[in-house]
Amino acid sequence: MHKLLTDKPGDQMMLLGNEAIARGAIEAGVGFTSTYPGTPSSELSLSFFQMSKESDLYFEYCTNEKVAVEVSAGAAACGVRSMAVMKHVGLNVAADALMTLAYVGVKGGMVILTADDPAMFSSQNEQDNRYYAKISGLPMLEPSSVEEAHRIVADAFDLSEQLQEPVLLRTTTRINHSSGVVTLGAIRPRRTRGSFVKDPLNLVTVPAVSRKLHVKLLQNYEKALELAETSPWNLREGDGPWGILCNGVSYNYVKDAVGDLGIAAKVRLLRIGFSHPLPPRKIRDFLQGCEKVLVVEEGEPYLEEGAKAIAQEAGLTLPIRGKAPELLSRLYEFDPAMVRRVVGDYFGVPWKARPPVDVSDLPPIPQRPPTLCAGCSHRATYYEVRKAAEELGIETLYPSDIGCYTLGLLPPLSMADYLICMGSSTGTAGGFAQASGRKVVSFIGDSTFFHSGIPGLINAVFNQHDLTLVILDNGITAMTGHQPNPGVDMSQLKMEGYGRVSIEAVVRALGVPHVTVIKPYKVKKSVEAIKEALQFKGVSVIISQELCVLYAANLKLPRRKPFQVSDKCRNHRVCMTRLACPAFYVWNERIKIDANLCTGCALCAQICPENAILPVKEEKR
Amino acid sequence: MMETKRLVMVAVGGQGNLLASSVLGEAARLAGVPMRMSEIHGMAQRGGVVESALIFGNAHSTIISDGDADVLMGFEPAETLRALAKCNRNSVAITNLAPLMPFTVNIGQGVYPDLNKLQALIRAKTARLIAFNATALAREAGNVLSVNMVLLGALTQTAVLPLTVDHVKAAMQHKTKPAFLDANLKAFDLGFAAAQNA
Numbered sequence: 001m002h003k004l005l006t007d008k009p010g011d012q013m014m015l016l017g018n019e020a021i022a023r024g025a026i027e028a029g030v031g032f033t034s035t036y037p038g039t040p041s042s043e044l045s046l047s048f049f050q051m052s053k054e055s056d057l058y059f060e061y062c063t064n065e066k067v068a069v070e071v072s073a074g075a076a077a078c079g080v081r082s083m084a085v086m087k088h089v090g091l092n093v094a095a096d097a098l099m100t101l102a103y104v105g106v107k108g109g110m111v112i113l114t115a116d117d118p119a120m121f122s123s124q125n126e127q128d129n130r131y132y133a134k135i136s137g138l139p140m141l142e143p144s145s146v147e148e149a150h151r152i153v154a155d156a157f158d159l160s161e162q163l164q165e166p167v168l169l170r171t172t173t174r175i176n177h178s179s180g181v182v183t184l185g186a187i188r189p190r191r192t193r194g195s196f197v198k199d200p201l202n203l204v205t206v207p208a209v210s211r212k213l214h215v216k217l218l219q220n221y222e223k224a225l226e227l228a229e230t231s232p233w234n235l236r237e238g239d240g241p242w243g244i245l246c247n248g249v250s251y252n253y254v255k256d257a258v259g260d261l262g263i264a265a266k267v268r269l270l271r272i273g274f275s276h277p278l279p280p281r282k283i284r285d286f287l288q289g290c291e292k293v294l295v296v297e298e299g300e301p302y303l304e305e306g307a308k309a310i311a312q313e314a315g316l317t318l319p320i321r322g323k324a325p326e327l328l329s330r331l332y333e334f335d336p337a338m339v340r341r342v343v344g345d346y347f348g349v350p351w352k353a354r355p356p357v358d359v360s361d362l363p364p365i366p367q368r369p370p371t372l373c374a375g376c377s378h379r380a381t382y383y384e385v386r387k388a389a390e391e392l393g394i395e396t397l398y399p400s401d402i403g404c405y406t407l408g409l410l411p412p413l414s415m416a417d418y419l420i421c422m423g424s425s426t427g428t429a430g431g432f433a434q435a436s437g438r439k440v441v442s443f444i445g446d447s448t449f450f451h452s453g454i455p456g457l458i459n460a461v462f463n464q465h466d467l468t469l470v471i472l473d474n475g476i477t478a479m480t481g482h483q484p485n486p487g488v489d490m491s492q493l494k495m496e497g498y499g500r501v502s503i504e505a506v507v508r509a510l511g512v513p514h515v516t517v518i519k520p521y522k523v524k525k526s527v528e529a530i531k532e533a534l535q536f537k538g539v540s541v542i543i544s545q546e547l548c549v550l551y552a553a554n555l556k557l558p559r560r561k562p563f564q565v566s567d568k569c570r571n572h573r574v575c576m577t578r579l580a581c582p583a584f585y586v587w588n589e590r591i592k593i594d595a596n597l598c599t600g601c602a603l604c605a606q607i608c609p610e611n612a613i614l615p616v617k618e619e620k621r
Numbered sequence: 622m623m624e625t626k627r628l629v630m631v632a633v634g635g636q637g638n639l640l641a642s643s644v645l646g647e648a649a650r651l652a653g654v655p656m657r658m659s660e661i662h663g664m665a666q667r668g669g670v671v672e673s674a675l676i677f678g679n680a681h682s683t684i685i686s687d688g689d690a691d692v693l694m695g696f697e698p699a700e701t702l703r704a705l706a707k708c709n710r711n712s713v714a715i716t717n718l719a720p721l722m723p724f725t726v727n728i729g730q731g732v733y734p735d736l737n738k739l740q741a742l743i744r745a746k747t748a749r750l751i752a753f754n755a756t757a758l759a760r761e762a763g764n765v766l767s768v769n770m771v772l773l774g775a776l777t778q779t780a781v782l783p784l785t786v787d788h789v790k791a792a793m794q795h796k797t798k799p800a801f802l803d804a805n806l807k808a809f810d811l812g813f814a815a816a817q818n819a
Contacts, residue, residue: 014646014656121661145681146657178659178683179646252681259680337686354709356688357746363738365703366731368633368723370669407667412728576728582668585727 002051009186017146017175020182021113022047024153026057028109029188030083032075033059034068036451037480038087039122040176041115045085046481053495056192061484064422064451065090069097069112076110076166077203079194081157088116088129089421093452095132100205101166102136103213105220108194109157110166117173118298119333124402124421126332128299133168133276137217139224140168140276141233144251146180152233152273154185159227163220170275172298174249174333225277233273234282240266242347243290245283245303247272250296253339260340261349278306284314294346295322298334321346371407374583375599377546378405378472380520382415383579383603385441385470388530397438401425401453403445404479404548405472412580415443422448426456430465439534440467446503447477447485454506460539461511468533468540473503474548482551492555507541514540521546523606549599560600561615564593568612575604575613623654625678626782627685629707632671632696633721634662637769640797642673644773647792648784649677659683668724670700677782692781693747694772696755697721702739705746713749715775715816716740717768719756751775751819758815762808770797770805774812775819786813
């Protein structure tokens with residue numbers, strides 16, 4: 001049985017933050033779950049996926065976050081407790097649904113999890129999604145620890161049902177990817193089916209209905225304000241004159257700083273865990289006893305602005321500071337020493353730093369950037385597109401997209417010139433084609449194509465842009481850990497009950513006039529096919545099909561024979577300088593291939609000018 | 622109140638530091654020591670670096686600032702050096718001396734640091750350096766993948782963390798595969814002995 005389904009209240013378990021949230025949702029009786037995978041929330045969805053195979057919990061991987069919110073909204077409208085999980089930028093995709101779902105509301109509790117990523121460990125920006133609560137008018141809860149993340153979920157569902165509207169649950173990477181001990185609670189019986197009561201004059205958002213619903217949303221906001229005033233997630237500690245207002249993981253750094261500095265008796269702390277709407281009376285009462293206040297929050301000055309507005313209304317003029325060059329930054333994540341220093345400085349407490357060792361005299365340490373895997377088919381496709389463009393003598397521009405293949409931006413491949421968000425490769429390509437006068441070749445992965453690449457391609461067909469789109473179809477959502485997507489052959493995973501959407505059929509159905517399917521490990525054929533597509537005037541699509549090597553290994557598909565560099569090698573090093581496969585290494589000034597890393601894709605063997613790269617003979621292994 | 626102890630572990634993806642974290646978490650549970658941890662894996666499966674922060678005691682934070690590590694344990698020498706700012710001059714550093722060549726070095730975009738100089742630098746800046754070829758000891762123990770258990774042996778020998786040999790070995794029984802347990806326990810002992818002699 002899945003460990004998170006263990007029905008032993010009171011037992012303790014060391015859980016990852018994401019697992020703790022999944023367990024919290026199970027305890028809250030969640031019946032319907034949906035996601036588009038995105039780090040740092042991926043393990044949460046994975047836990048739901050795994051549990052759905054062992055219980056009546058419903059889970060689905062959706063084409064994108066908007067769909068994930070929509071399917072969960074449908075379930076919640078039937079009275080089923082539902083949860084949609086996504087990373088912070090995913091909520092941008094879902095924002096259209098979110099904004100009006102806030103008007104329509106829900107019957108069963110609905111929680112939307114947004115996993116923010118301060119410092120951008122694996123994201124394209126570090127937007128602060130607390131503002132989504134403000135713009136939508138919906139309540140938001142935020143835990144400070146793994147233990148709280150577990151307990152807060154049930155409260156989020158209760159709050160959602162009390163207000164009959166979705167609740168946003170915001171985490172940051174350091175909650176999702178931290179581990180702590182969780183005490184299991186009882187599992188509330190799960191309802192996976194409900195019933196839908198027709199009520200079009202409240203559920204169909206034509207203007208006349210929406211005008212009424214906006215009034216309801218504002219009334220709900222007033223109710224949420226009162227709930228925030230008494231919410232246990234807004235924690236008051238201490239009664240000193242030095243105020244510290246904080247949220248999320250910053251609370252931990254503040255607690256440690258206050259302990260390290262020995263100033264607990266002087267500090268008055270307010271930790272906001274019910275972060276929208278902010279409780280005006282609670283904050284005013286907190287401010288009233290303070291000489292000065294420091295606001296410790298990662299990201300934007302959300303609490304700081306809120307507290308200043310509340311102070312203004314209350315006629316309080318005490319200093320409230322947070323974001324400032326000499327205090328705290330909007331950039332990146334905080335850490336305990338940084339918060340200790342700022343708290344010490346702001347309140348004038350002498351503090352003894354533990355100075356880090358001096359690293360100014362260390363020798364340069366070679367970087368270890370993540371790179372495309374040995375044998376990754378993206379490397380083959382990138383090589384072939386570059387080769388085809390070189391042979392045609394055309395100047396190219398390469399908009400890219402979000403996935404493993406973005407790693408192709410680094411030399412020697414250097415195959416990414418522009419990227420803003422999921423799916424942007426297909427839309428931006430049209431602008432580049434029109435405005436740059438260069439041949440535009442865009443790259444997008446299979447999952448990202450389904451997620452949000454299709455509308456851009458339709459746009460290109462309709463507006464007759466001159467561009468080539470290469471769909472890197474490796475048969476799985478690889479980067480976030482091999483999640484299914486609509487193009488995946490689920491029978492390979494021995495899973496039933498799934499359909500399958502053919503990328504080629506979709507592309508042809510969109511009216512793309514030039515469609516080619518290539519097998520990227522066949523270099524010559526692929527280069528010829530790509531040349532033909534590049535020469536086509538108008539929209540051409542190349543679908544490059546080859547299974548992700550890591551996924552193929554997970555599926556235990558037969559391994560190809562590894563290759564080795566034979567005596568025929570004349571040290572041209574074309575393999576190294578053009579492909580830079582991590583299976584290569586240099587030994588005594590010669591290129592060698594690590595047989596344990598080589599997957600036998602034979603890309604290097606096909607481009608070696610001396611044909612010096614040959615399969616390893618069986619007896620040598 | 623229990624004194625807080627902080628351990629930073631750095632490794633290259635695939636070196637098994639997540640399992641090492643899980644063993645230490647279990648050992649802390651057995652010892653009745655509160656423990657929190659966090660991990661950042663920069664696309665570990667694609668050759669990136671994995672950094673774990675493990676905090677034993679009553680602290681609230683799950684990350685470790687520069688200068689705050691009581692122990693820095695590196696599964697790969699260049700990565701130990703890269704993370705050195707986590708140490709202060711009272712820190713203990715433990716490092717495997719078997720390099721995993723970064724790909725950038727293979728394609729001529731960098732030079733791997735000299736191992737003797739690397740050790741001298743770390744030794745001069747910290748209270749104690751324990752440096753040995755953990756990969757060789759793992760091989761000697763019968764499983765080249767048990768580098769993590771060798772290092773746990775060395776870590777336990779330092780006695781910086783509030784965990785005894787019994788706690789860690791019991792945790793290994795709970796958290797590692799039974800088929801590898803003998804090799805893992807041997808690897809632990811070899812690492813422990815290596816640290817005694819370092």
